[in-house]
Amino acid sequence: MKLIALARSIRAHRILPEGTGPLQFRYFQSDFVPRDPKAKPKRFKYPPFYDPYGPRPPPSEKIINLAERIVALSPEDRRQIGPTLGDKLRHPKLQPVSVEGIDLGTQGGAAGSAKAEEKKAEKTAFDVKLEKFDAAGKIKVIKEVRAFTSLGLKEAKDLVEKAPVLLKQGVTKEEANDIIEKLKAVGGVASME
Numbered sequence: 001m002k003l004i005a006l007a008r009s010i011r012a013h014r015i016l017p018e019g020t021g022p023l024q025f026r027y028f029q030s031d032f033v034p035r036d037p038k039a040k041p042k043r044f045k046y047p048p049f050y051d052p053y054g055p056r057p058p059p060s061e062k063i064i065n066l067a068e069r070i071v072a073l074s075p076e077d078r079r080q081i082g083p084t085l086g087d088k089l090r091h092p093k094l095q096p097v098s099v100e101g102i103d104l105g106t107q108g109g110a111a112g113s114a115k116a117e118e119k120k121a122e123k124t125a126f127d128v129k130l131e132k133f134d135a136a137g138k139i140k141v142i143k144e145v146r147a148f149t150s151l152g153l154k155e156a157k158d159l160v161e162k163a164p165v166l167l168k169q170g171v172t173k174e175e176a177n178d179i180i181e182k183l184k185a186v187g188g189v190a191s192m193e
Contacts, residue, residue: 125170127193128179130163137187144182166193 059067070078086093133141138160145167146156159165167190168179176192183190 124172126173126176127166128168128171128176129191129193130160130165130167130183131189131191132163133160133183133189134187140186141183141188144186144188148179148182 070081073081085091130141130145142153142156142160145151145160146153149156149159149168151159159167168176171179173192180190180192
């Protein structure tokens with residue numbers, strides 16, 4: 001108790017600078033040595049590259065001999081080393097990565113565009129787009145849009161007024177043709193994408 005009272009009285013007299021407690025004051029630290037203000041800053045020498053595992057031991061004679069034998073092989077034999085080692089060490093074979101649907105830009109070349117055209121030919125899901133509608137049949141078009149979408153009256157009206165707009169996505173070809181026929185009957189012009 002007396003020690004706490006003494007510390008409070010020292011603090012009350014403001015002997016110590018503000019913002020530091022009695023044990024935070026630098027001169028109370030046992031290992032504190034004031035720096036010479038005229039001294040230049042220390043420059044530390046860093047290694048040319050950082051290796052987190054430290055220095056490595058030199059390779060054994062067996063490894064050096066193996067490397068020399070590999071270098072002496074013909075290029076055809078060198079190409080067979082990788083697959084043979086993979087088989088012997090039972091490494092899993094790498095599966096080719098599918099790039100379907102990814103835009104490769106100029107890297108894909110003609111082969112990528114041929115695959116894209118092939119994909120378009122095999123398309124199973126279609127989008128129905130309302131191109132325009134007859135102003136006189138606007139209410140009928142809104143009712144038809146409500147019939148095949150689960151929209152309310154206001155949402156369907158806003159959607160129809162935004163024409164050209166996508167009405168339904170990912171439908172089969174038969175369903176898309178049915179929607180287009182229904183819209184055509186009430187005065188709307190729709191297309192399948």
